Amino acid sequence: MPSFAKSDPCIALNLTLAPTPIEPAWRWFNVSFRHVRFTGHDPIVGTIGSMNQSPDFQGRKALVTGSAKRLGRAFTEALAARGAQVIVHYRSSSEEAESLVEQLASQGARAVPLKADLGRPEQALTLVEQAVEALGGLDILVNSASIFEPLTLMETDLAAWERNLTVNLTAPFLLSQAFARQLDGGEGAIVNMLDWRALRPGDDHLPYTIAKAGLAALTRSLAQALAPNIRVNGLALGAILPPSGAGAQKDDTIIQDVPAGRWGSVEETVEALLFLLGGPAYVTGEILHLDGGRHLV
Numbered sequence: 485m486p487s488f489a490k491s492d493p494c495i496a497l498n499l500t501l502a503p504t505p506i507e508p509a510w511r512w513f514n515v516s517f518r519h520v521r522f523t524g525h526d527p528i529v530g531t532i533g534s535m536n537q538s539p540d541f542q543g544r545k546a547l548v549t550g551s552a553k554r555l556g557r558a559f560t561e562a563l564a565a566r567g568a569q570v571i572v573h574y575r576s577s578s579e580e581a582e583s584l585v586e587q588l589a590s591q592g593a594r595a596v597p598l599k600a601d602l603g604r605p606e607q608a609l610t611l612v613e614q615a616v617e618a619l620g621g622l623d624i625l626v627n628s629a630s631i632f633e634p635l636t637l638m639e640t641d642l643a644a645w646e647r648n649l650t651v652n653l654t655a656p657f658l659l660s661q662a663f664a665r666q667l668d669g670g671e672g673a674i675v676n677m678l679d680w681r682a683l684r685p686g687d688d689h690l691p692y693t694i695a696k697a698g699l700a701a702l703t704r705s706l707a708q709a710l711a712p713n714i715r716v717n718g719l720a721l722g723a724i725l726p727p728s729g730a731g732a733q734k735d736d737t738i739i740q741d742v743p744a745g746r747w748g749s750v751e752e753t754v755e756a757l758l759f760l761l762g763g764p765a766y767v768t769g770e771i772l773h774l775d776g777g778r779h780l781v
């Protein structure tokens with residue numbers, strides 16, 4: 485735990501780690517400013533105030549794409565638990581979507597299921613329209629739905645190329661544009677789910693990687709185009725969950741090249757997402773790696 489002496493010539497802060505009782509894994513700092521002194525100015529000593537920085541999403545309206553299962557579901561559960569009204573978007577996982585809506589409703593959250601195939605651009609636009617109609621607006625968008633196909637260059641035909649680019653890049657573009665339009669100058673936040681591969685393109689999962697690289701570039705362009713009212717950040721993941729369809733089994737050869745020497749957890753991923761959505765409002769255009777250092781190797 486960091487500590488600073490009162491005698492520090494510039495500034496002395498007492499920092500305490502205070503996990504909330506609701507979620508012990510949540511490690512936002514409770515920061516108490518007790519003894520603050522600026523050199524060259526009249527000394528100011530005393531308790532200035534205290535802030536609990538645990539993010540509150542009360543009254544916020546969120547669309548997380550691909551939210552019936554896996555990471556999208558965890559993101560939606562976390563936002564709803566903190567007061568957000570949520571859209572549960574799905575394409576084929578209708579049963580999981582319905583069960584999530586029921587679960588959230590039983591916890592007192594407002595959740596609306598919406599189906600859309602993001603491989604069909606017109607349905608991406610309809611999804612935003614329907615979400616706005618259902619919740620009366622949106623101010624959080626998480627582009628999480630994705631397809632992850634293990635295709636090399638020679639295995640990638642035009643149909644596979646188009647499928648990967650449409651779901652992983654064109655849909656986030658259309659959704660972000662429609663999201664910004666309906667906000668009409670209001671404040672909001674977008675997080676695009678990326679992959680460490682997006683910034684280190686290799687020769688595996690080729691069309692997926694190129695689409696995610698485009699999404700990383702789009703993240704930075706959107707951050708400028710939509711400033712100052714809409715913040716846009718990216719979350720570049722490493723090994724968190726085995727690929728969908730591969731079962732729950734974790735193939736540990738994947739983590740041989742991970743400096744942290746382990747898989748990342750869903751809880752850590754949620755924590756990073758909430759930081760990008762509800763943390764310092766001065767953060768935009770950032771791509772945060774949650775990959776145990778994989779992108780460095």
Ligand SMILES: NC(=O)c1ccc[n+]([C@@H]2O[C@H](COP(=O)([O-])OP(=O)(O)OC[C@H]3O[C@@H](n4cnc5c(N)ncnc54)[C@H](OP(=O)(O)O)[C@@H]3O)[C@@H](O)[C@H]2O)c1
Nearest residue numbers: 550554555574575576577601602603629630677721724725
């Ligand atoms: N899991 C990881 O370890 C990891 C690592 C690196 C990056 N990421 C990124 O993190 C995000 C979430 O990962 P994840 O593993 O939870 O994703 P995922 O399970 O592979 O996919 C999430 C959802 O995307 C939806 N989806 C796929 N094609 C769609 C389409 N045409 N239209 C609408 N929805 C479609 C699916 O919805 P339905 O089930 O309803 O069809 C699926 O449940 C993704 O963007 C992924 O690239 C994850």
